[in-house]
Amino acid sequence: MGEIARWATDDFRGRGIDSPRLEAELLVAFALGVTRMQVIVDGARLLEKEELTKLRALVKRRRSHEPMAYLRGEREFYGLTFKVDKRVLVPRPDTEALVDVALERTPHVALGGRILDLCTGSGCVAITLAKQRPTADVVATDLSADALAVARENARLLGAYNLSFLQGNLFEAVDNARLPWSPAKFEIVVSNPPYIATAECETLMPTVRDFEPRMALDGGDDGLDFYHRIVSESKARLTNGGLLAVEVGAGQAPAVAELFASHGYTTIEIRRDLAQIERVVSGLKP
Ligand SMILES: C[S@@+](CC[C@H](N)C(=O)[O-])C[C@H]1O[C@@H](n2cnc3c(N)ncnc32)[C@H](O)[C@@H]1O
Incomplete structure (x- = not known):
């Protein structure tokens, strides 16, 4: 989880999204159905293929500046x-x-x-x-x-x-x-x-x-x-x-x-x- 959260953070930072690390961790947490704290402490956990697909789709939407609230619903x-x-x-x-x-x-x-x-x-x-x-x-x-x-x-x-x-x-x-x-x-x-x-x-x-x-x-x-x-x-x-x-x-x-x-x-x-x-x-x- 940690690696993907870092990747999303860098991606968001590069696209001028505010608080990129927070946003990335929240998005990973939402996609995987865990808390943000778990994303931080359980950084070594590897993602299943479906989890990765879901997360990639969400990152793509957030990257285009779609509001986080719409992503989370x-x-x-x-x-x-x-x-x-x-x-x-x-x-x-x-x-x-x-x-x-x-x-x-x-x-x-x-x-x-x-x-x-x-x-x-x-x-x-x-x-x-x-x-x-x-x-x-x-x-x-x-x-x-x-x-x-x-x-x-x-x-x-x-x-x-x-x-x-x-x-x-x-x-x-x-x-x-x-x-x-x-x-x-x-x-x-x-x-x-x-x-x-x-x-x-x-x-x-x-x-x-x-x-x-x-x-x-x-x-x-x-x-x-x-x-x-x-x-x-x-x-x-x-x-x-x-x-x-x-x-x-x-x-x-x-x-x-x-x-x-x-x-x-x-x-x-x-x-x-x-x-x-x-x-x-x-x-x-x-
Ligand atoms: C700034 S949003 C506020 C939404 C909500 N009350 C809030 O605080 O999050 C304004 C709302 O006014 C509605 N609206 C726009 N023109 C209107 C009109 N002429 N009569 C009634 N509602 C209108 C929009 O559809 C939108 O839902």
């Missing part, structure tokens, strides 16, 4: 394991801050409430909230039927039953749906929408640019298109005092907070992620 988020593939954005640790904000700012609806997650992708935010708030009614929407298929499967695998999925363009999904309650108002609206400026999409790392769905990334000319719609249209969908929380890209928080203010939201807060980047903007409907 899963990614951890908020302590849960989500199935992922090229139909959905890979859940990012930064997005855990969006979940934190939603939970921390709404203790008054901890025993119920209605939660809407716009642009759900793999379902990581909606499903985590549904698990954290098992007595809430959670609605998750996406324009992509492919993404919703992944999200539905994740909800099933993770046993999140207080959750419905709707397809549509932002709030249109809710407008066109027959929800079990009326009017369709929510105590919490969250979203991690596409927020990369169109021109910047081409400059992203190959792992993102060439593999993750463009529709999950492109936020229009200045990257802020979705915020304009979400911030203005949420007002009619939130209960009085309801919380709107959105993830934002690096450097976007002041403009998005300004947008919240111009639409009359109160107690607007900006939360930083673990890398100290302003990551989540939230505010209350007055």
Whole structure:
């Protein structure tokens, strides 16, 4: 195992992949169904022919910058394991801050409430909230039927039953749906929408640019298109005092907070992620 891990490390290093040794060891571990520690301590173990074939195919995919999460078919988020593939954005640790904000700012609806997650992708935010708030009614929407298929499967695998999925363009999904309650108002609206400026999409790392769905990334000319719609249209969908929380890209928080203010939201807060980047903007409907 040690020799093949070294070969993969050199290969990844030569192709500019970050943390090549870590990536190589993780890939060997995944291919052989062992832990990374076993790859390190059991370096002398020789590989069977089928193991070598499987590993070579994985190295080839990673070498072309396909995300590790797609190779493994899963990614951890908020302590849960989500199935992922090229139909959905890979859940990012930064997005855990969006979940934190939603939970921390709404203790008054901890025993119920209605939660809407716009642009759900793999379902990581909606499903985590549904698990954290098992007595809430959670609605998750996406324009992509492919993404919703992944999200539905994740909800099933993770046993999140207080959750419905709707397809549509932002709030249109809710407008066109027959929800079990009326009017369709929510105590919490969250979203991690596409927020990369169109021109910047081409400059992203190959792992993102060439593999993750463009529709999950492109936020229009200045990257802020979705915020304009979400911030203005949420007002009619939130209960009085309801919380709107959105993830934002690096450097976007002041403009998005300004947008919240111009639409009359109160107690607007900006939360930083673990890398100290302003990551989540939230505010209350007055
Ligand atoms: C940045 S990804 C976020 C996925 C997931 N919430 C997460 O945090 O990992 C944005 C998602 O928005 C969806 N999307 C793009 N345009 C949309 C629209 N007009 N209405 C609803 N969803 C949209 C994409 O399909 C994608 O799944």
